[in-house]
Amino acid sequence: MTAGTVTPHQPDQQTGRDGFAPLLxxxxxxxxxxxxxxxxxxxxxxxxLGLGLFAAGASSSSCQSASGAPGQTSHACGGTIYPVGPxxxxxxxxxxxxxxxxxxxxxxxxxxxxxxxxxxxxxxNVPGGPNAPIDTRPGLVPWAKAGVIISGGTTPGSxxxxxxxxxxxxxxxxxxxxxxxxGLPGAVSAASPRWLRLTRSGGTITGYDSADGTHWTQVGTxxxxxxxxxVQAGMFAASPAWQSISQNFGGGENGMIxxxxxxxxxxxLSRSGTWPSGAWTGDYLDAAGGSGIGEFHQAGGRFTVTGxxxxxxxxxxxxxxxxxxxxxxxxxxFAGLIAVIVVATMFITAEYRRGLIRVTLTASPRRGRVxxxxxxxxxxxxxxxxxxxxxxxxxxxxxxxxxxxxxxxPVPWPTELRMVIGTGALIAVTAVLAVALGTVLRRSAAAVxxxxxxxxxxxxxxxxSVLPVGAADWLLRITPAAAFAVQQATPQYQQxxxxxxxxxxxxxxxxxxxxxxxxxxxxxxLGLAVVLLRRRDA
Amino acid sequence: xxxxxxxxxxxxxxxxxxxxxxxxxxxxxxWTKLRTIAGPxxxxxxxxxxxxxxSAAATAAARxxxxxxxxxxxxxxxxxxxxxxxxxxxxxAVLAIxxxxxxxxxxxxxxxMPHRSVVxxxxxxxxxxxxLAAGAIAxxxxxxxxxxxxxxxxxTVARGFPLESLADGPTLRAAAGSVLYLxxxxxxxxxxxxxxxxxxxxxxxxxxxxxxxxxxxxxxxDPVWSHRFERYAPMSAGLTIQDTTSLRGLAISPxxxxxxxxxxxxxxxxxxxxxxxxxxx
Numbered sequence: 001m002t003a004g005t006v007t008p009h010q011p012d013q014q015t016g017r018d019g020f021a022p023l024l025x026x027x028x029x030x031x032x033x034x035x036x037x038x039x040x041x042x043x044x045x046x047x048x049l050g051l052g053l054f055a056a057g058a059s060s061s062s063c064q065s066a067s068g069a070p071g072q073t074s075h076a077c078g079g080t081i082y083p084v085g086p087x088x089x090x091x092x093x094x095x096x097x098x099x100x101x102x103x104x105x106x107x108x109x110x111x112x113x114x115x116x117x118x119x120x121x122x123x124x125n126v127p128g129g130p131n132a133p134i135d136t137r138p139g140l141v142p143w144a145k146a147g148v149i150i151s152g153g154t155t156p157g158s159x160x161x162x163x164x165x166x167x168x169x170x171x172x173x174x175x176x177x178x179x180x181x182x183g184l185p186g187a188v189s190a191a192s193p194r195w196l197r198l199t200r201s202g203g204t205i206t207g208y209d210s211a212d213g214t215h216w217t218q219v220g221t222x223x224x225x226x227x228x229x230x231v232q233a234g235m236f237a238a239s240p241a242w243q244s245i246s247q248n249f250g251g252g253e254n255g256m257i258x259x260x261x262x263x264x265x266x267x268x269l270s271r272s273g274t275w276p277s278g279a280w281t282g283d284y285l286d287a288a289g290g291s292g293i294g295e296f297h298q299a300g301g302r303f304t305v306t307g308x309x310x311x312x313x314x315x316x317x318x319x320x321x322x323x324x325x326x327x328x329x330x331x332x333x334f335a336g337l338i339a340v341i342v343v344a345t346m347f348i349t350a351e352y353r354r355g356l357i358r359v360t361l362t363a364s365p366r367r368g369r370v371x372x373x374x375x376x377x378x379x380x381x382x383x384x385x386x387x388x389x390x391x392x393x394x395x396x397x398x399x400x401x402x403x404x405x406x407x408x409x410p411v412p413w414p415t416e417l418r419m420v421i422g423t424g425a426l427i428a429v430t431a432v433l434a435v436a437l438g439t440v441l442r443r444s445a446a447a448v449x450x451x452x453x454x455x456x457x458x459x460x461x462x463x464x465s466v467l468p469v470g471a472a473d474w475l476l477r478i479t480p481a482a483a484f485a486v487q488q489a490t491p492q493y494q495q496x497x498x499x500x501x502x503x504x505x506x507x508x509x510x511x512x513x514x515x516x517x518x519x520x521x522x523x524x525x526l527g528l529a530v531v532l533l534r535r536r537d538a
Numbered sequence: 539x540x541x542x543x544x545x546x547x548x549x550x551x552x553x554x555x556x557x558x559x560x561x562x563x564x565x566x567x568x569w570t571k572l573r574t575i576a577g578p579x580x581x582x583x584x585x586x587x588x589x590x591x592x593s594a595a596a597t598a599a600a601r602x603x604x605x606x607x608x609x610x611x612x613x614x615x616x617x618x619x620x621x622x623x624x625x626x627x628x629x630x631a632v633l634a635i636x637x638x639x640x641x642x643x644x645x646x647x648x649x650x651m652p653h654r655s656v657v658x659x660x661x662x663x664x665x666x667x668x669x670l671a672a673g674a675i676a677x678x679x680x681x682x683x684x685x686x687x688x689x690x691x692x693x694t695v696a697r698g699f700p701l702e703s704l705a706d707g708p709t710l711r712a713a714a715g716s717v718l719y720l721x722x723x724x725x726x727x728x729x730x731x732x733x734x735x736x737x738x739x740x741x742x743x744x745x746x747x748x749x750x751x752x753x754x755x756x757x758x759x760d761p762v763w764s765h766r767f768e769r770y771a772p773m774s775a776g777l778t779i780q781d782t783t784s785l786r787g788l789a790i791s792p793x794x795x796x797x798x799x800x801x802x803x804x805x806x807x808x809x810x811x812x813x814x815x816x817x818x819x
Contacts, residue, residue, distance in 0.1 A: 036739075051754065058763040328757040335750055342742035349738065353640055444738035445629050445636065452745045453625045460621065460752050461596070471599030 023364055023373035030347075031377055037343045041381060044339035044427075045389040051332030052393030056324065056401045056408075082314050083156035085177040086225065088412035089490070093156040093177075094309030095238035096294030097149070098282045102233040106273015107199035108148050110235060110266045111213060112165050113190045117144050117262035119242050140167035143312075143495055146237040146264030146305060147196050150205055152227050154285055159224040161205040162236065162311070163196040165264070171196070172495070173207035175222040177313045180495045183209040183219040195268070203227045213268065234280065237264050237294070237307030243497060259308050261293045266303040284309075315498040316409050316490055316505065325409050325489045326419060327505050329397030333423055333487070334456055336389055340427050341451045342444075344378045344434035349444040357538045367533045375435050375526060379428040386427030390420045411489050418511060422486025425515065429522045430455060433480070436525035439533055454521075455480045463502040472501065473508040480521045482507070485514025560653050564660035567651065572634070572664060581630040582672040585623045585720070589676035593619030594683040602692030602699075612699050613712045614780040616684025620716050621777075623676055624723045627669055628744045631727035634661050636737035644819050654814045662728055662807060666721050673720035677713050678704075708782035715779030715796055722796070722803045723748070726772065729806025732814055748773040765789050772802045 031037055082090035102108075117140040147164030161175035163183070171183030171194055188194045195210040203226075207219045239262040284294040286309070293308040316325050351357035364370050394416060401408045411419075430451065438447040458481035462472035476482050485507035492500045500506040507514055572578045596618035602608035635658075638644035651657050685702040693699040704710045730747075731740040751771030758764050768774050768789035776799030779792045790798065 036736075040739075051750075055754065055757045058758045058760040324757075324759070331753060331757045334753050335746055338742045338746040342738045346736075346738045444640075444736075445633050445741045448738045448741045449625050449629045449745065452742070452749070453622065456745070456749050456753075457622055457625070460749060461592070461618070463756060470601075471596070 020369060020373065023369055024376060026360075026363075027370075027373045027377040031381060034350075037346065040339050040343035041385045044336040044343075045385050045392075047339065048330075048332035048336035048386075048389035049392050049396070051335050052329045052389075052397045053400055055328045055331045056397035056406075057404060082407075082409075084410050085157050085313065086159045087176060087178055088410060089178065090314040090409050091157055091177040092240075092310045092312050092314055093158070094284070094286045094292055095236050095311050096282065096284050096292070096296070096305060096307030096309075097151075097154070097232070097234060097236050098280050098296045098303065098305055099151075099154075099232045099234035100275055100278075100280055101230050102150070102200065103230045103274040105199075105201050106233075106271065106275070107197060108150070108233055109195065109197040109268070109270045110148055111193050111195050111268035112146065112188050112264055112266055113193045114265040115140065115144065115146055115165055115167065115188050115262060117141070117167070117239055117260060119260050120258035140262055141240055141242050141260050141497070142166070142168040143310070143497060144239040144260070144262040145172070145311075146235070146262060146266075146307070148198050148234070149236045149311075150198050150200055150231050150233045152224065152231060154232060154283075156285070159227055160311070161198065161207065161222045161224060163198050163207040163209060163219065164236075165194050165196070167262070169495075171209045171219070173219040173222070174311070174495065175205070176224065177311065178491075178493065179222065180493070181207075181220040183207070183217070184211060198233070200227075200231065200233075200273075235264075235266050235296075235303060235305050236311075237262055237305040238310050239308045240310040240312070240497065259293065261306060261308040263304060263306040266305065267301050269301060269303070310496075312496050313490075313493055314409070315493065315496050315500075324401055324406060325505060326394055326398070326411050326416060327487050327489045329393050329401075330390060330419065330423055330487050332393060333386075333390070333426070333484075334459070336386065337427060337430055337455065338452055340382050340385065340431050341434045342448055344382065344431035345438040345444050345447045345451070347374060347378050348435050348438040349442060349447065352442045352538075353444075361538050368530045371435070371439060371526070371530055371533055375432045378431045378435055382431035383424045383428035385424075387420065387424035390423035394420055409489065415489065419487050419489065422511060422515060426483045426486055426518065429483070429515075429518050430480070433518070433522040433525050436522065436529040439529035440525065455483075455518075457481075459484060476502050476514075477508050478517070480518045482509050482514035483518035485509050486511045557653075557656070560651065560656050561660060564651050564653075564656045565663060567647070568634075568657075568660045568664045572668070577633060577637075578630055578668070581626055581633075582668060585626040585630070585669070585672045586676040586679070588626050589619035589623030589673075590679045590683065591619065592622040593617060593680035594687065597684050597687045598691075600688070600691055600693070602697070608693070608697075609783075610693070610699075611781060611783045612684060612688055612693055613681075613702065613709050613782040616688065616702060617677065617680055617712060617716050617780050619676065619680050620719060620780070621773075623673075624720060624748065624773075625745060627673075627720050627724050628727040628741060628748070630669070631665055631724040632731040632737055632740045632744065634665055634728060635731045636735060636740055639735045639819075640737060648819050655811050658728075658732060658807070658811050658814055662725055665724050665728060669721045669724040670717060673717035676720075677716045681709070681713055711792065712780045712782055715792065718796060719776050719779055719799065722776065722799045723772075725803040726799070726806050729803060729808070729810040732810025733806070769795075770798060772799050775799060 083093050085091040116138065119137050119139040121137065144167040145164040147162055149160055149162035151160035152158040159176055164172055165188045166172055170185035173181040173183060184194060186192065195213045197208040199206050203224050204221060205224060206221045208216045209219055210216045239260045241257045242260040243257050282296040284292045286292050294306055296303060296305045351360060360370060361367055398408050434447065434451045437450055441447045458475040458479035462475040488505060488507050488511055492506055593616055597616050600615055638647060647657060648654060681702050681704065688699065695701060700706065702709060704713055727744045730744050734740040734743060751767050751774045755764055755767050755774060775790055775795040778788055778790055778795035781788055781792055
C-alpha cells in the first residue's frame with residue numbers, strides 16, 4: 001500500500017536477500033491495476049452500506065413516533081423507554097424500593113426469612129386489565145429477587161450495588177445491572193434464613209452474607225464510579241416477568257410474557273452511619289413513569305416488601321421487543337463478503353487462467369512468500385474495505401433509524417468498536433481463506449462457491465431456517481460462520497431469562513473465540529495451499 | 539429461433555427444418571462437451587451428495603419430545619438439503635458457459651454454430667435434463683431419509699405426523715417441485731453466467747441473489763418489506779413449493795412461488811441470450 005514512486009529495478013542491496021517488500025509491492029500493483037477487482041471492492045463497501053441502511057430503514061417504518069421530538073433518542077415505539085445504565089447498555093430499572101437517604105459512609109444489615117410470590121396462570125392469559133390482581137397461583141420465577149440495595153439515586157439507570165436472595169440462584173451480589181456474583185447457595189426459608197450486609201466507603205461497596213448472623217463471608221467488592229455522597233439505601237423486591245417459551249422450528253420461538261410478583265420478609269435491621277430518624281419511604285420505581293405492583297408493611301422491626309419488575313440489563317429479542325440492534329445494521333456484511341470472496345479468489349485464479357503464475361513464480365521462486373504476499377495484500381485491502389463499510393453502516397444506520405423514530409438498542413462504545421473492527425477482520429480473514437482455497441483448487445467457480453457456502457450457508461441454516469436450536473448452535477460453533485460472533489451486540493446474561501438462540505442474534509461462542517474458528521480454517525487452508533503450491537507444477 | 543435465413547433458402551419450412559437440424563446438432567455438441575470432461579459428472583454427484591447430507595443432518599437433528607407441540611413441516615424439513623444442493627447446481631450451470639469463455643472455447647463453438655440462441659437453448663436443455671435426473675435422485679433420497687429418521691425422533695403417526703410418502707399429494711408436490719426448483723436454479727445461473735461471462739463473478743452474483751433473501755428476511759421487521767421479499771425473491775419464493783402445512787399463512791402460493799423463480803430464470807436467460815447475440819464473444 002505504499003504510494004511511493006515506482007522504480008523499474010530493485011536497489012542492489014535487496015537482490016541478495018530477496019526481500020518481502022518488493023513482493024508486496026508487486027502484488028499490490030497487480031491488485032490496483034485490475035479495474036474489475038478495484039470495482040469489486042468498492043461494490044463490496046457499497047452493498048454492505050446499502051443493505052445495512054435498508055435494514056435500519058425497513059425495520060422502523062411500522063413504528064410511528066407520536067411525540068416526534070427530535071433529539072429524544074431514547075424514545076421507542078409503543079411507549080417503551082429503556083434507560084441507559086452506567087456501562088452504556090439499555091437496562092430495566094423497575095422495582096419496589098423501601099428507602100432512606102444515607103449521607104456519607106455507612107452500612108445496612110438485614111435478615112430475610114421468607115421469599116414467596118405469585119405467578120400468572122400457566123397459559124399466560126392475565127384476566128382483566130393491567131391493574132387486575134395476579135392472584136392466580138403461588139410460585140416464583142427463577143430470578144425473583146429481594147434484599148438490600150445502595151443506589152446512586154432514584155433516576156432510572158442509576159449506579160447501584162445490591163445483596164439479594166433469589167428464588168433459584170441463592171444469594172447474589174449484583175451491581176450496575178450487568179455484574180452478578182454468587183454468594184451462599186440454596187433457597188431462603190424461616191428454618192434457613194439469610195443475613196445480608198452492604199457497607200459503603202466512598203465509591204466502594206462491599207457485600208457480605210451469612211446463614212446465622214455471626215459468621216460472615218465477603219461476597220465481593222464493587223466500585224461505583226460517580227456515586228454521590230448521599231445515596232438512597234434500603235430494601236427492595238423485584239420479580240421479572242414470567243415467560244413461557246415454546247421453541248418453534250422455522251418460526252423462531254413463541255414467547256408469552258406476563259407480570260409476576262414476589263414478597264420478602266425482612267427483620268433484624270441494623271444500620272451504621274448517618275441515617276435520618278424518620279419513616280421509610282416506599283415507592284415503585286418505573287422508568288416509563290407507570291405504576292407497578294409493589295407495597296410494604298412495617299410492623300415493629302419486621303418489614304414485608306412486595307414488588308415486581310427487574311433491575312437488570314435489557315436483552316434484545318424478548319417478547320414484545322420493538323427495537324433494532326446494531327447487528328442488524330451490519331447485515332450487509334454477507335453481500336460484501338460475497339463480493340470480497342469473488343475478488344480474492346480471482347486474485348490467484350486469474351494468474352492460473354492467464355498463465356501469469358509462471359511469470360510470477362519465475363520472478364520469485366520462493367513460492368510460499370508469493371502466497372504470503374498475496375494474502376497480506378488482499379487481507380489488508382479487504383480489512384480496510386470492511387472497516388470503512390462497517391463503520392459507515394453503524395453510524396449512518398443508527399442515524400437513519402433515529403430519524404425514522406425507531407429505537408436502536410444502545411451499545412457501549414467498546415462493543416461497537418469491537419463489532420466494527422471485528423467485521424473488518426472477518427472480511428479480511430475470509431479474503432485470505434478465499435486466496436488459499438483458490439490456490440488449492442485453481443478454479444474460480446469451485447473456490448468461490450466453497451467459501452461462500454462454508455461461511456454463508458451455516459448462518460442461513462443456523463440463524464434463519466428450520467434447524468432446531470441445538471443443531472444451529474453446533475453449526476455456528478464448528479463452521480467458519482462462527483466468526484459472525486464478532487457482530488453480537490449484547491452479551492448473554494445469566495441473570496436474565498431470555499431465548500439466547502442464533503435466531504435472536506446470540507452466538508454460541510464468545511466474539512473472538514468465534515473469530516478464532518475462522519482464523520483456524522484460514523490457517524489450515526493457507527498451510528495446504530503453500531504445500532500444494534510448492535509441490536505442484538504451476 | 540427466428541435466425542436470419544441465408545439468402546438462398548427456398549422456403550420457410552425448409553428453414554425451419556434447418557433450425558431443427560441446428561438444434562439437434564447443438565444438443566449433440568453440448569452433450570458431448572459435458573460428457574467428456576470430468577467436472578460436470580462430479581458436480582452432479584456433488585449435488586446429490588450435498589442435498590442428501592444436509593437433508594439427513596437436518597432431519598437427524600430434529601426432535602419432538604413427548605408432551606410438547608411440534609409445529610413442524612416435516613416435509614419441508616426433510617428437503618432442507620436443497621438449500622445446499624442448489625449451490626452445486628449453480629456451479630455446474632455457471633461453468634457450462636463460463637468455462638467456454640475462460641478457455642476461449644466459446645469462439646470455436648460460435649464459429650461452428652453461428653446461431654447463438656440455438657447454442658444457449660441447447661445448453662439449457664442439456665443442463666435441465668441433467669439437473670432433473672440428479673435432482674430426482676437427491677430429492678427421492680431426502681424424502682426416504684425423512685421417512686426412515688423422523689418416526690424415531692418423536693414425529694410419529696400417532697402424533698399427527700404421517701410417514702413421508704410420495705403417494706401423499708402435498709408431499710409429492712413438494713418433492714417434484716423441489717426437483718423443478720433445482721432445474722430453475724440451473725437455468726437462472728446459466729442466464730446470469732451468460733450475462734457476466736466470468737465464472738467467479740457469475741457464481742458470486744448467483745449465490746448472493748439466492749442466499750441474501752433469507753438473511754435479510756431475518757432482520758427486516760417491516761411487514762410490507764418482508765412480504766415483498768417472500769413473494770419476489772427467487773429463493774424465498776421458489777422454496778414455498780416445499781411448504782405442506784399452514785399454506786394460508788404463506789405470502790405466495792407454492793406453485794405461484796415456483797412461478798416467480800421461473801420468471802427470474804426466464805428473464806436471466808432472455809437477457810443472457812440477447813447479450814450473447816449482440817456482444818462480440
